[in-house]
Amino acid sequence: MSILNVSARESGLISCHSCHLLIRSIHLKKAVTRCPRCGSILHQRKVNSMMRTWALTLTAFILYFPANILPISTVTSLGYTQSDTILSGVIYFMSTGMWAIALIILTASIIVPLLKLIILSFLLISVQFNIQWRQKDRTILYRITEAVGRWSMVDLYVVAILVGMVNMGAIANFRAGPGAVYFAGVVVITMLAAQSFDPRLIWDKREGRHE
Numbered sequence: 001m002s003i004l005n006v007s008a009r010e011s012g013l014i015s016c017h018s019c020h021l022l023i024r025s026i027h028l029k030k031a032v033t034r035c036p037r038c039g040s041i042l043h044q045r046k047v048n049s050m051m052r053t054w055a056l057t058l059t060a061f062i063l064y065f066p067a068n069i070l071p072i073s074t075v076t077s078l079g080y081t082q083s084d085t086i087l088s089g090v091i092y093f094m095s096t097g098m099w100a101i102a103l104i105i106l107t108a109s110i111i112v113p114l115l116k117l118i119i120l121s122f123l124l125i126s127v128q129f130n131i132q133w134r135q136k137d138r139t140i141l142y143r144i145t146e147a148v149g150r151w152s153m154v155d156l157y158v159v160a161i162l163v164g165m166v167n168m169g170a171i172a173n174f175r176a177g178p179g180a181v182y183f184a185g186v187v188v189i190t191m192l193a194a195q196s197f198d199p200r201l202i203w204d205k206r207e208g209r210h211e
Contacts, residue, residue, distance in 0.1 A: 014042050046198040050124065056193035057120045063185045064113060071177035083177060086110060109183070112148060116190050119145045120197065127201045135202050142202075146194040 014023050016035040023035065023042065033042045071083035084092065086109050093102035123142055126133070 014044060016040055016042060017046065045200060045204075046196065049196060049198040049201060050127065053120065053193050053197040054124055056189050056196060057117060057124065060113075060186050060189040060193060061117055063182045063189065064117065067179055067182035067186050068110065070179035070182060072179035072183060074175045074177050085179060086183070113186050113190060116145050116148070116194070120190070120193055123197065123199075123202070138202050139199050142194075142197065142199045 014033075015021070016023065016038060018040040019035060019038040021035055021037045034040065035042055068086055070085065072086050072089070074081060074083045086105065090102045090106045090110070093099070093105065119141055123138060125131075126138060
């Protein structure tokens with residue numbers, strides 16, 4: 001076997017999940033091993049990665065619907081109150097000619113979270129059913145998904161800023177709606193789901209060591 005085809009585990013190495021230090025491993029099933037640099041417990045693979053990622057992904061799917069149906073903000077101005085969902089906010093910006101802002105909110109707050117959930121579900125199913133199709137591309141897809149997830153927070157940043165700035169009693173008042181809570185849950189839980197998934201599971205079956 002070429003040295004280029006030998007995995008880290010076959011070479012007796014393990015990477016710390018916290019600080020990514022590469023360590024010469026021992027038999028982890030017989031003893032608890034900690035990282036000499038940060039003290040984190042070491043595992044060849046993330047413990048219960050599939051189960052935890054499935055639970056988090058399904059939870060985020062459930063929260064996604066009220067996050068987009070319920071109002072994310074409520075504005076009161078001169079006695080008139082208007083509640084807006086994420087989508088109605090996008091439509092408002094489009095109708096007033098602010099296409100760039102509408103596109104940013106549409107992409108970051110609606111499209112990105114949904115795509116991330118779909119991609120995580122696809123990766124989980126591909127590992128669950130031992131699919132050997134395009135492992136490298138699926139790994140790249142996972143890395144992109146993990147990297148872009150945090151940008152979905154842009155809507156929450158806007159709401160938080162406006163809540164702090166627009167508070168003039170009956171003249172003008174801005175309040176976060178119930179949809180903001182669900183949306184925050186979707187963003188945080190999808191980020192946790194991406195972190196709990198172990199992309200090395202994509203390659204394990206190919207090397208005959210799926211766990």
